[in-house]
Amino acid sequence: MSTETAAAPATLITQALKDSLNVWSAPEVSHPVDCSDLRKWAIAVYWPDVPPKIFWDEAYAKTTKYGGIIAPREFNPFAWPAIRPADRAPRPAKRGVGERTMNGGQKEVYGVPVRPGDVITSKTALVHMEEKVGKLGLTLYKSTEMRWTNQKGEFVRSRISISIVY
Amino acid sequence: MANKVYFEDINVGDEIPSWIKQTDFMHWNRYAAVNDEFVYIHMDDESGRNGGNAQGAFGMGNLRWAYLHNMLREWAGDEAEMKEMSVQYRAINQKHDVLTCTGRITEKKTEGGENLVRLDINVMNQDGKATTPGYAVIALPSRG
Numbered sequence: 001m002s003t004e005t006a007a008a009p010a011t012l013i014t015q016a017l018k019d020s021l022n023v024w025s026a027p028e029v030s031h032p033v034d035c036s037d038l039r040k041w042a043i044a045v046y047w048p049d050v051p052p053k054i055f056w057d058e059a060y061a062k063t064t065k066y067g068g069i070i071a072p073r074e075f076n077p078f079a080w081p082a083i084r085p086a087d088r089a090p091r092p093a094k095r096g097v098g099e100r101t102m103n104g105g106q107k108e109v110y111g112v113p114v115r116p117g118d119v120i121t122s123k124t125a126l127v128h129m130e131e132k133v134g135k136l137g138l139t140l141y142k143s144t145e146m147r148w149t150n151q152k153g154e155f156v157r158s159r160i161s162i163s164i165v166y
Numbered sequence: 167m168a169n170k171v172y173f174e175d176i177n178v179g180d181e182i183p184s185w186i187k188q189t190d191f192m193h194w195n196r197y198a199a200v201n202d203e204f205v206y207i208h209m210d211d212e213s214g215r216n217g218g219n220a221q222g223a224f225g226m227g228n229l230r231w232a233y234l235h236n237m238l239r240e241w242a243g244d245e246a247e248m249k250e251m252s253v254q255y256r257a258i259n260q261k262h263d264v265l266t267c268t269g270r271i272t273e274k275k276t277e278g279g280e281n282l283v284r285l286d287i288n289v290m291n292q293d294g295k296a297t298t299p300g301y302a303v304i305a306l307p308s309r310g
Contacts (some may be wrong), residue, residue: 042195045232079202103227107252
């Protein structure tokens with residue numbers, strides 16, 4: 001593990017990153033979405049307010065155009081995998097140059113909503129990277145594209161997110 | 167929350183009701199729990215400082231993303247449909263910040279049978295700093 005006292009690298013663009021550019025990952029398949037997942041998500045993002053009924057009250061949700069409970073659009077069905085992917089392995093509290101990350105932003109396009117019982121499949125690819133020296137020092141901007149479909153093959157969501165590595 | 171707004175009733179230039187939330191560890195920890203986002207910079211002040219934020223731990227961009235959805239949902243109601251959204255995280259969400267989500271309609275059009283409205287959106291902090299500029303596209307129901 002590198003530390004802050006280690007010499008700063010000349011570049012954060014490793015050969016492994018270069019090799020992964022525009023290479024789509026193997027599909028990741030979510031656990032089935034549960035009503036409880038949606039209720040807890042809605043409580044968390046509205047805390048301490050009562051979240052909208054469409055996320056937790058089936059009787060109400062049936063009266064809407066969706067005909068039943070749906071997930072908040074921003075809901076993540078890939079939280080809490082039983083087998084943790086390598087890119088979500090535990091990380092140390094103190095990180096050195098090239099190990100620290102921040103969320104730079106994202107663009108998402110939404111298709112059909114996620115519903116209880118859905119199983120979502122995701123594929124991702126690193127699609128762009130650019131290195132600069134800024135106020136955080138040597139900084140790498142990584143753009144990753146993600147595509148989700150449900151068990152019927154319907155388009156659920158796409159995202160291009162920017163990760164700031166410094 | 168039934169339907170709240172119809173396509174015919176809105177105009178370019180309209181500002182939608184803001185959505186306000188003061189955040190700290192009570193909000194961040196709950197979000198970490200549902201999004202499986204236990205990252206030290208959001209949990210520990212020393213780690214936050216090590217990450218470049220002198221004030222210590224800071225909030226998740228993803229939570230501001232959710233707050234913007236909340237604002238749009240509260241305004242548009244359950245019969246509306248979010249189509250697209252994009253933001254940049256330009257400033258950090260510090261502990262106890264009062265975040266105000268804002269939206270202003272910049273375009274309305276009918277396309278592919280859908281009544282689409284585009285808005286400029288942002289999350290302002292209590293100092294008036296624009297932390298999360300971006301845009302959203304939402305389909306609204308019609309009176310017709």
